[in-house]
Amino acid sequence: MIGGGLAGTLVAAALNSRFDEIIVLERDALPAGAELRKCVPQAKHAHLLLSGGARVIDALIPGFLARVYAEGAHDLNAPGDLVAMTTAGWMPRRTGAQFLVGASRPLIDWVARDIVAKDPRVQVRDESPVTELIGDAKRVRGVRGPDGVIEADLVVDAAGRGTRAPKWLAELGAGAVRTEVIDSGLAYATRIFQAPAAARRDFPVITMQADSRGPGPGRGGAVQPIEGGRWIVTVSGTRGGEPPTTVDGYTDFVRSGPRHPILGDLIEHAEPLTEIYTSRSTANQRHRYDELELPEGFVALGDSVAAFNPVYGHGMSVAAHGAHVLRSVLAAGGSTRRAQRVICGIGVGAWDMAAGQDVHFPGVRGASPTRRDLARRAFVDRMSRTAVSRTRVYDAMVGAFMLAKPMSSLMAPGVLLDVLRGPIAPALTEPPLTADERRRAGL
Ligand SMILES: Cc1cc2nc3c(=O)[nH]c(=O)nc-3n(C[C@H](O)[C@H](O)[C@H](O)COP(=O)(O)OP(=O)(O)OC[C@H]3O[C@@H](n4cnc5c(N)ncnc54)[C@H](O)[C@@H]3O)c2cc1C
Incomplete structure (x- = not known):
């Protein structure tokens, strides 16, 4: 090997x-x-270790998940413990069949x-x-x-x-x-924080996806709970929208880079434990x-x-x-x-999934969007908007995204029919944190 x-x-x-x-x-x-x-x-x-991979790892290495959780990792239900912003807006939370390992x-x-x-x-x-x-x-x-x-x-x-x-x-x-x-020129900047004492357990993962439909670069970010009651806070930006690498620049970007300031609100009440780490191997x-x-x-x-x-x-x-x-x-x-x-x-x-989105960002190298890419993005957009209010579509998206179901499950007749019918309610405009989670995080 x-x-x-x-x-x-x-x-x-x-x-x-x-x-x-x-x-x-x-x-x-x-x-x-x-x-x-x-x-x-x-x-x-x-x-993020997704359930589609985590289950396979646990089958290959029996006892892996029990041991990771015993070491303090978080068992995060998806989408129950997933506060996610897609291009459609914030997605609803509900206990589902998938999970994420917060480690x-x-x-x-x-x-x-x-x-x-x-x-x-x-x-x-x-x-x-x-x-x-x-x-x-x-x-x-x-x-x-x-x-x-x-x-x-x-x-x-x-x-x-x-x-x-x-x-x-x-x-x-x-x-x-x-x-x-x-290559969309994506750059990562990460800092690890000690979560506020009351938010060290039972806190969701929060992710914000970059939107490739605007004229500018894409910017996103995530707060992921990990062992030791810590949060790992990563922000990212495609070419022309890279996060700064200084502490002040990073802190500003966490609040104002992604499409909602929630990550900035969260780190205000958390204690920084590390310097700012960066990566461009993306x-x-x-x-x-x-x-x-x-x-x-x-x-x-x-x-x-x-x-x-x-x-x-x-x-x-x-x-x-x-x-x-x-x-x-x-x-x-x-x-x-x-x-x-x-x-x-x-x-x-x-x-x-990855390259098909990245081709749309400004300054991408190695490809430019084809008609197929444009059609796929339009389909994914409609699917995301529909998933907000149609459970069958959101379940299919979560299953495929978690690599627990094949991508072809997104094309199942019932799912396609729902996507064709479209959304029956608009997306949430604010992250669906519960009142208790907000209080524990000091918001
Ligand atoms: C910024 C960033 C964030 C990421 N986030 C996620 C995420 O959220 N979820 C996810 O699933 N994945 C994520 N990934 C991807 C993930 O890191 C990789 O998919 C994963 O590391 C692949 O494992 P690997 O063993 O193939 O490679 P690596 O983890 O890179 O391991 C390769 C190993 O080979 C060794 N090696 C190399 N050359 C030699 C040699 N000649 N002789 C002997 N040893 C050698 C290296 O030292 C290294 O130990 C992320 C990647 C990046 C860059």
């Missing part, structure tokens, strides 16, 4: 009954607890790794960068690590967004992988391995295949589905080439 991030850990769990020995080579020094580390810098930012990314990674590394078949070697694939255009037979060549029946690339596998595969003569990039990027005759014995998954604009919170869940599918295809006697094609297919829904 190349990479001991979340995808690498999930693959180790997925394949532990198939291989006697699984070696995870990780270039970073791995901490012994839920701590930030150098090579996963995005872990400083809000990481920091370091906690998610550490719990997963801690359980998986206890398996005697799994060896995690940190400070062990892989520098080359070994093999030829027909078959990958191993990798070069710091102590020399390690031969393997299967090499999995889980090296994340910065993977060098396309270059290494070309060096083996396996051909050039086509890479697609659609472009949609995918390597089209599905178009190549890949060598056998090699599979890539997680961000090393497809990485998405993170505001939709899909990366970890797509990685989980990928690990699960890899196990199923190999168990059914399928080839690694077949597994790779299926893994590439798994990311298509998340790609369409």
